[in-house]
Amino acid sequence: MLSLNPKTLSPSPFNLRSFLIPKKPSISSPSLCVNSTTCCQPNQITERGILFDTGDTFFRHESATGRDLAVLSAALYKQSKGQLRVLDAMCGCGIRSLRYLVESKADFVLANDANESHRRVILDNLAQVERLEGEKKRWVVTHCEANRILTDCYLQRDYFDYIDLDSFGSDSSFFLRAAFSSLKLDGLVYVTSTDGYSSGGHRPFHSLSAFGAYVRPMPYANELGLRILIGGAVREASVLGYRVTPLFSYYSYHGPVFRGLLRMNRGKLPEKRDYGFICYCNRCGNSQAVSWDELGQIRCPCNNSTKDAASLVVSGPLWTGPLHSGAYIMEMLNLAEQWGWVGKDAGTGLEKLLKRMLEESDPRLPFGYIKLDEVASRAQTNTPSISTIMSSLHKEGYAASRSHIAHNAIKTDCPMAGCIRITKKIHGC
Numbered sequence: 001m002l003s004l005n006p007k008t009l010s011p012s013p014f015n016l017r018s019f020l021i022p023k024k025p026s027i028s029s030p031s032l033c034v035n036s037t038t039c040c041q042p043n044q045i046t047e048r049g050i051l052f053d054t055g056d057t058f059f060r061h062e063s064a065t066g067r068d069l070a071v072l073s074a075a076l077y078k079q080s081k082g083q084l085r086v087l088d089a090m091c092g093c094g095i096r097s098l099r100y101l102v103e104s105k106a107d108f109v110l111a112n113d114a115n116e117s118h119r120r121v122i123l124d125n126l127a128q129v130e131r132l133e134g135e136k137k138r139w140v141v142t143h144c145e146a147n148r149i150l151t152d153c154y155l156q157r158d159y160f161d162y163i164d165l166d167s168f169g170s171d172s173s174f175f176l177r178a179a180f181s182s183l184k185l186d187g188l189v190y191v192t193s194t195d196g197y198s199s200g201g202h203r204p205f206h207s208l209s210a211f212g213a214y215v216r217p218m219p220y221a222n223e224l225g226l227r228i229l230i231g232g233a234v235r236e237a238s239v240l241g242y243r244v245t246p247l248f249s250y251y252s253y254h255g256p257v258f259r260g261l262l263r264m265n266r267g268k269l270p271e272k273r274d275y276g277f278i279c280y281c282n283r284c285g286n287s288q289a290v291s292w293d294e295l296g297q298i299r300c301p302c303n304n305s306t307k308d309a310a311s312l313v314v315s316g317p318l319w320t321g322p323l324h325s326g327a328y329i330m331e332m333l334n335l336a337e338q339w340g341w342v343g344k345d346a347g348t349g350l351e352k353l354l355k356r357m358l359e360e361s362d363p364r365l366p367f368g369y370i371k372l373d374e375v376a377s378r379a380q381t382n383t384p385s386i387s388t389i390m391s392s393l394h395k396e397g398y399a400a401s402r403s404h405i406a407h408n409a410i411k412t413d414c415p416m417a418g419c420i421r422i423t424k425k426i427h428g429c
C-alpha cells in the first residue's frame with residue numbers, strides 16, 4: 001500500500017498554466033444530490049446527478065462527455081475483472097475520482113493533482129462518498145507532480161487497473177512511460193491532449209518531440225491529432241516491451257481535446273499496417289498509408305512525374321490502425337443504455353457519439369475523412385447533403401460512414417475521383 005506524505009511532495013514548478021486560473025469562491029461541504037438540480041448553490045455543479053464543487057480548480061463543463069466515456073469504460077473494467085484501482089493523476093477538483101468511486105464502483109482511487117491549493121475542494125468532494133455510502137474510505141488524495149506519483153507507485157509495486165492522464169497541451173506524452181510502468185497488464189490508460197497546433201501541422205518539430213511524429217497540414221487534421229496521440233503512446237509502450245491498442249478515440253471541438261482509451265498488454269511493436277506514415281496528395285485529394293520501407297518510393301498514382309512531387313504531403317510515423325474497437329463500443333452502448341444514459345429521453349449527445357464511433361469502426365473504412373466542401377470544390381458544384389452522398393456511395397457498393405470528428409465529412413473507401421463523379425451526378429452535371 002502507498003505511504004506518501006503529500007506535505008513532503010510538493011508540486012514541481014513545471015506546468016505553471018494550471019496555477020494561473022482565476023479564483024472563484026469555494027464552498028465548505030457539498031453533498032451528493034441524485035437526479036436533482038434544485039438544491040444546488042450557485043457555485044456548485046451537478047454532473048449526471050452528482051453534486052460537487054469546482055472551487056478554484058480548472059474545470060470545464062464541456063469535458064462532461066469525456067468524463068462519461070471514462071466512467072463507462074472504468075465500470076466495464078470493474079464488471080469484467082471484478083476489481084478496479086484507479087489513479088486519477090491530474091484530478092483538478094476531483095470530479096472524475098468522485099465519479100469513478102460512485103458510478104464505476106472503483107475499489108480504490110488515488111486522486112492526485114500537483115496543485116496543493118486544490119486539496120480542500122478535492123477532500124470535500126470525495127468525502128461525500130462515505131457520507132452517502134457509509135463505507136470505509138476508498139480513496140487517497142496526493143499533490144505530487146504526475147511522473148513522481150506514477151514512479152513512486154511503480155517503485156512500490158503498487159499497480160493500477162486504470163490510469164487517467166487529463167493533462168494540458170501535449171504534456172501527456174511526458175507521463176506515458178511512467179503510466180505504463182505502473183499499470184497492470186491488460187489495464188487501461190485514458191490519455192488526453194489539447195494540442196491542436198501539432199495536429200494542424202503548424203509546428204512539426206514540436207509534434208516530433210512530443211509525439212514522435214512529424215506532422216504537416218492535412219485536411220483531416222483532427223483525426224491526425226488522435227493518431228499522433230495514440231502513435232506516441234504506442235512508441236512509449238514499445239520501449240518498455242508493451243503493446244497498446246485503442247479501445248476508443250474521441251475528439252471534441254471544445255478545446256480542442258483529443259482523448260484515447262488504450263489497453264496495455266505485453267507484446268512487440270504493432271502490426272506494420274497499424275503504425276506508419278500517411279500521405280495526402282494535394283493534387284488529387286487521395287491519401288495512402290505507407291510503411292517506413294515504402295517511404296523512399298512513394299508517388300501518388302495520379303502523377304508519375306517527379307516535377308509535381310511537391311503535391312504529396314507526408315506525416316508520421318503515427319497510428320494508422322483502427323481508432324475504435326467496434327465490440328468495445330457496443331459494450332459501452334449497452335452499459336449506457338442500462339444506466340439510462342442513452343435511449344428515449346436521455347437528452348444527451350452520448351448516444352449519437354457512440355453510434356457514430358460504432359459506424360467508424362467498420363474495418364473496410366480507411367483512415368482519414370473527406371470533407372464534403374473539398375469534394376464540392378473539386379467537383380465545382382454545391383456541397384452535397386451528407387445523407388445523399390452516403391446513400392449514393394452505398395448504392396455503388398462502397399463503405400461510407402459519418403465521422404464523429406467532423407460533421408461535414410464522410411469516411412469512405414471510395415477514392416476522391418469517385419466522390420467527385422457521384423457529387424456531379426447528384427447535381428445533374
Ligand SMILES: C[S@@+](CC[C@H](N)C(=O)[O-])C[C@H]1O[C@@H](n2cnc3c(N)ncnc32)[C@H](O)[C@@H]1O
Binds near residue numbers: 058059096113115
Ligand atoms: C485539465 S485539468 C484536470 C481536470 C479534471 N481531470 C476534470 O475532469 O475536471 C489538469 C490538472 O492537472 C494539474 N496538473 C498540471 N500539471 C501537472 C503535473 N505535472 N502533475 C500533476 N498535476 C498537474 C493541474 O493543476 C490541473 O488541475
